[in-house]
Amino acid sequence: xxxKDYIKLLDRARSMVPADAFNRQRFEVPVMDVIKEGPTTLIxxxxxxxxxxxREPQELLKFILGETATSGSLDGQRALLxxxxxxxxxxxxxxxxxDAYVICPTCKKPDTRIDKEGRRxxxxxxxxxxxxxxxxxx
Ligand SMILES: [Zn+2]
Numbered sequence: 005x006x007x008k009d010y011i012k013l014l015d016r017a018r019s020m021v022p023a024d025a026f027n028r029q030r031f032e033v034p035v036m037d038v039i040k041e042g043p044t045t046l047i048x049x050x051x052x053x054x055x056x057x058x059r060e061p062q063e064l065l066k067f068i069l070g071e072t073a074t075s076g077s078l079d080g081q082r083a084l085l086x087x088x089x090x091x092x093x094x095x096x097x098x099x100x101x102x103d104a105y106v107i108c109p110t111c112k113k114p115d116t117r118i119d120k121e122g123r124r125x126x127x128x129x130x131x132x133x134x135x136x137x138x139x140x141x142x
């Protein structure tokens with residue numbers, strides 16, 4: 005095989021792999037920038053975190069509010085929670101969210117999306133193609 009043919013083949017193979025698979029190799033759960041402000045807790049980089057893990061900010065917020073049994077809202081880049089929660093607790097919740105809703109249980113890659121099978125949410129992996137029901141560990 006000539007070299008230019010080989011390169012063409014390589015290009016074709018590469019174009020069939022989702023682009024994300026290349027730049028998300030070193031996926032790490034991001035660190036939430038949490039501060040207390042009076043009776044509320046602010047997560048200052050909330051939108052960035054949601055973007056990085058490739059999930060809707062509203063969905064991530066809903067999860068955190070459910071787990072902390074409080075109310076809150078999005079405010080620009082930030083999320084506000086009623087009540088004071090230590091950064092460590094918020095970090096643990098994010099870790100649980102990522103484990104359940106982002107990381108593929110089969111291949112451990114983060115290149116996934118959420119779909120529904122009937123009423124049950126499933127995690128569909130774009131890296132290995134597997135489908136897994138979403139389970140949040142308590
Ligand atoms: Zn997978």
